[in-house]
Amino acid sequence: MSDAIVQTALLRRLGARLELRMLALALIVFVGLSLASPFFLKSNNLLNLLDQSVVTGIVSVGMTFVILTGGIDLSVGSVLGFTAVLMGLTMPQYGIPAGIAVAVLSGAGIGLFSGFLVARFGLASFVVTLGVMAIGRSLAYICSGQNSISDIPPQINDLVYTPILGVPSNVATLLVLYVLAFLYLSFTKGGRTIYAIGSNPEAARTAGLGVLAYSILPYVVSGALSAVAGVLLSAQILSIDPLAGTALELDAIAAVVIGGASLAGGRGSIIGTLIGVLIMVMIRNGLNLLGVSPFWQGSAIGGIIIAAVLVERLVSTRVRA
Amino acid sequence: MADPAPHLPAAPEPLLRAQGIEKTFDRTRALAGAALDVAAGEVHGLLGANGAGKSTLSRVISGHLRRDRGTLTWRGRPLDAGRPREAIAAGIVMVMQETSLAPDLSVLENIFLPELARPGRLRLGTLRGRAQAILESLGQADALPLSAEVRLLSAAQRQLVEIAKALAVDAALIIFDEPTASLSPGEVERLFDVIARLRGAGHALVFVSHRLEEVFAITDRVTVMREGRTVAAAVPTATLTQADIVRLMVGQDLGRIFAARPAPASSGAPVLELHHLRAAPLVRDVSFALHGGEILGLGGLVGAGRSETLEAIFGLRPPDGGEIRLDGRPFAPRRPAAAIRAGIGFVPEDRRRQSIVPDFSVRENLLLGHLSARRGAGLGYRSQAARISQLLRHLDLPEERLLDANMLNFSGGMQQKIIIARWLLLDPRVLLLDEPTKGVDIGTRSAIYAMLREVADRGTAVLVVSSDFEELLGLCGRIVVMSDGMSIATTASAVLDEAKLTLLAAPRSSMAGTTALLRELAQETGGTAFWALRDEGRVFCLQRAGGEGAADPGFGPGATPRFEETRIAAALASPAAGFVAEPDGVLRTLLVRVAGHRGHELGWIGLTVAAGDPPPAGAIAARIHDRFVRSI
Structure with a gap:
């Protein structure tokens, strides 16, 4: 093979690095917003930005796992709400650690339920998680008695704002989760199996990979992380609303897709998802700073999602050709 | 020329x-x-x-x-x-292998599927009449129930639907x-009749x-x-x-593709044995033994249960009965990972669907078998780097192509080499291959044959499924013939040719008429009736009825003994118009040559009776001629 071919292959590989393309997009948004609003670059706004990323960011990690297998998890928002309510009910009597454990374990349990139905019986993940989404929200209402729970121990607030190496602990949690997820997906057998299942489940099966277990795992991760996000959200606002997390699944799916993942599975990366989350949060934040009506923000975000995916499709087909 | x-x-x-x-x-x-x-x-x-x-x-x-x-x-x-x-x-219409039919629609709806694209109302009554006329013009008026759902039809009937569909749009x-x-x-004969009518x-x-x-x-x-x-x-x-x-x-001449005539099976204890393996619905009774260092072929028609047999060995299809033995010990893999750890590799038929992970680099595709064999959470890719370079050099694959993002850009032959290499990386004891040269160009085919032969020479037991009989004969030392989910013969490939393999592999279900004829002959005469081919001093028995008593010719279905190894050597060596007695005077045998009604040679129907007055040879021969043509 001649040098020229190797070189173009290298160039193509660099161009094909979707994270790089998405990072460029994030930078453009960042620079654009800095120019448009004098408040955007203020340090307290930047911290605010990270703070606002935590809930969507953590949920998007689980969503990335699920989408990589070719599935989707619509239940993340209502799982967040329901598990937060469970935590709120447990905590006054049994303490903070018990409350958190109940929330995370029940989130994982719900994920196990959805994942089992999807992987074992071949049901469409869209339908299963749609059902779980409705059930979760209804149970959240029932368990909370339709009211916000506000008698949670105020010490839980430390979970969010204790600085770790100068970073608020909720942001630190977010970053640690992204690093762990990145390492898992890139360097372990389970992570590569998740990619292989999404790319070609039949080939994964005939190569002897553990298709059933690793088709279920992403839903468990997604359920558990939704609960973690719920814990941090409740700790932040010291109140638990049964409506918490409504429409969160849309933001998470949007972040993963902007991050370059294919909804057909097999393609995507956790770094891309992080960039997708940041783009989403920056745009929301910037529109607020610019005083755009909240009613227009939905249109803006929706338009940007479609544009990002369209541009990505056009670019990636060119790179491949 | x-x-x-x-x-x-x-x-x-x-x-x-x-x-x-x-x-x-x-x-x-x-x-x-x-x-x-x-x-x-x-x-x-x-x-x-x-x-x-x-x-x-x-x-x-x-x-x-x-x-x-x-x-x-x-x-x-x-x-x-x-x-x-x-x-x-x-x-212009192309008749494909059942892919262009809608399985849940009726025969009639399928024949007139293109009509759906035309404006106006569909008149089912008129269409039904037209469909009947088309089938009559093909001489197949009764072969197709118009209101049956297509998924319930046999392959031959579906093909007829395709042909009728072509005629419904006046294809030239x-x-x-x-x-x-x-x-x-038999179905081929019928298809050829239809084709001849269309030409006419x-x-x-x-x-x-x-x-x-x-x-x-x-x-x-x-x-x-x-x-x-x-x-x-x-x-x-x-x-x-x-x-x-x-x-x-x-x-070039064929001899050069299959470089050397395969060596005969090595003796010694078999590595893999199947004893009456059953796995519903397609594997019904499969037995054979596979030795280290040999290439064993598994031949038969599509749907005979060959691929499914490989899947059962590899843990992809749970068996319902029978036994698999690996190195003499019972072996029942419940998942492919168990089979892989036991030293079995599997190259499935459809590379794109069953082997290639399109979003993985070539390197990671190559390492997929390693990944599932590995215990522990890490990848262990680096530990394989040296072995991969060595393997690639050996396989004549340029190493820098490992970096290529998309394996689908490679030629079919190159893809197949990589999938085979995926298993060679694990030093398998048994390598199973399903249609290893499907979609592989002729040049790379010989490279793959050489590769498989080398794998076998290093002691691996290789089992190859192929519908290409020429390939089986050239590549394999022995061939197990499967038909309707059963292994019906295990024969050295040196004594076979394509025609014999085709007849041995014919589905037993299509032989129902012949079986009935043989059974009648056996019952009426108290002897043994059989359908067999004779070639170069060997008999290839396709079917047999009766013969539990004294009139045993000494071979059963699937057997391919030399004449002198049977009990009717004299009759087989020189068939005559009447019964031929063996020198010892015990058995008498009538052999009647049979052919399809388009003149295809289809072997011999034999009737062996024990001593006594033989039945009238002429009448029996006439009946065989009459009945056989109709039965096939």
Whole structure:
């Protein structure tokens, strides 16, 4: 093979690095917003930005796992709400650690339920998680008695704002989760199996990979992380609303897709998802700073999602050709 | 043969003329200057080895693919069919292997599926009448229940639906793509009748195949392709011999592809044994033994349960009964990972669907078997780097292509080498391969054969499933023939040829008529009736009835003994018009030569009786002739 071919292959590989393309997009948004609003670059706004990323960011990690297998998890928002309510009910009597454990374990349990139905019986993940989404929200209402729970121990607030190496602990949690997820997906057998299942489940099966277990795992991760996000959200606002997390699944799916993942599975990366989350949060934040009506923000975000995916499709087909 | 035109009395005006057709997929050049001339009222054979471009050319002509370059002329005018609908409107239809039928619709709805694209109301009554007329014109009025759902039909019936569908749109040119691949010999005969009628009615027919006997039986002219090019255009079939065609298809003599005659099976304890393995629904009773260092073939027709047998060995399909033994110990893998750890590798039939992970690099695709064999959470890719380089050098694969992002850009042969290498990386004890050269060009095929032979020489037991009987015969030392889910014969390939293999592999269900005939003969005479082939001092028994008593000829179905190893050696050696007695005077045998009604030689029906007055030979022979033709 001649040098020229190797070189173009290298160039193509660099161009094909979707994270790089998405990072460029994030930078453009960042620079654009800095120019448009004098408040955007203020340090307290930047911290605010990270703070606002935590809930969507953590949920998007689980969503990335699920989408990589070719599935989707619509239940993340209502799982967040329901598990937060469970935590709120447990905590006054049994303490903070018990409350958190109940929330995370029940989130994982719900994920196990959805994942089992999807992987074992071949049901469409869209339908299963749609059902779980409705059930979760209804149970959240029932368990909370339709009211916000506000008698949670105020010490839980430390979970969010204790600085770790100068970073608020909720942001630190977010970053640690992204690093762990990145390492898992890139360097372990389970992570590569998740990619292989999404790319070609039949080939994964005939190569002897553990298709059933690793088709279920992403839903468990997604359920558990939704609960973690719920814990941090409740700790932040010291109140638990049964409506918490409504429409969160849309933001998470949007972040993963902007991050370059294919909804057909097999393609995507956790770094891309992080960039997708940041783009989403920056745009929301910037529109607020610019005083755009909240009613227009939905249109803006929706338009940007479609544009990002369209541009990505056009670019990636060119790179491949 | 340089200029075929003088052989033709009057060169018929071509109905379709394709010239200089080119087509490239990704980086694979499927067609590089293909040409085809077809005239009305002829059956035109389109021949070539796997990957020669026959199917691609057919799909270009029938509008399923758009050509990159070249011209198509239809009835003297340029044709630019970019979609099947346009080709159908012009009168060109391709009969495919059941892919273009809607399984949940009825036969009638399928025949008139193209009508759905026309405006106006559907009149079912009129359509039903037209369908009947079409089937009658094919001489198959009773063969198809019009209201049955297509998924309930046999492969042969579905093909008939496809043909009727073509006639429903007044097709002038019908392309048959490997139409006999999953048919029994009797069904092939019936198909040939239909094709002959269509030719008689003035249709032009293209018959795509690589089975040479069939080409000689049915075609008027042939066009031969090799590596995307037409190497012989519209040559009258009568002017060619089989050897000519093989040379044209392959570009060299066959002996050179299958480098050396395979060594006979090594003795010693078998590595893998199957004892009456059952796995519903397709594997019903499979037994064979596989030795280290041998290449064993598993032959049969599509649907005989061969692939499913491999899947059961590999833990992809739970067995319902019988036993698998590995190194003499019972072995029941519940998941592929268990089979892999026990030292079994599996190369499935459909690379794209079952082997390749498209979003993985070539390197990671290569390491997929390693990944599932590995215990522990890490990848352990780095520990394999040295072995991979060594393996790649050995396989003649450039190492820098490991970095290539997309394996689908490789040629079929290259992909297959990588998938095989995926398992070689694990030093398997047993390597299972399903159609290892499907979609692989002829040049790479010989490389894959050499690779498999080397793997076997290093002591691995290799089991190959192939529908290409020529490949099985050239590659394997022994062949297990499967039919209807049962292993019916295990034979050294040296004593077999394609014709015998085809008859041995015929589905037993299509032999019901023959079985009934044999049973009647056996019962009436108290002897043994059998259907067998004789060749070069050997008998190949296809079917047998009776013979539990004294009149045992000494062989059963699937057996291929030499004449002198049977109890009726004298009769087999010199068949006569009447019963032939053995020298010891115990057994008398009548052998009647049988043929299909188009003149295909189909072996002998034998009747062996114990001492006593033999029944009237003439009457029995007449009855066999009469009944056999109808039964097959």
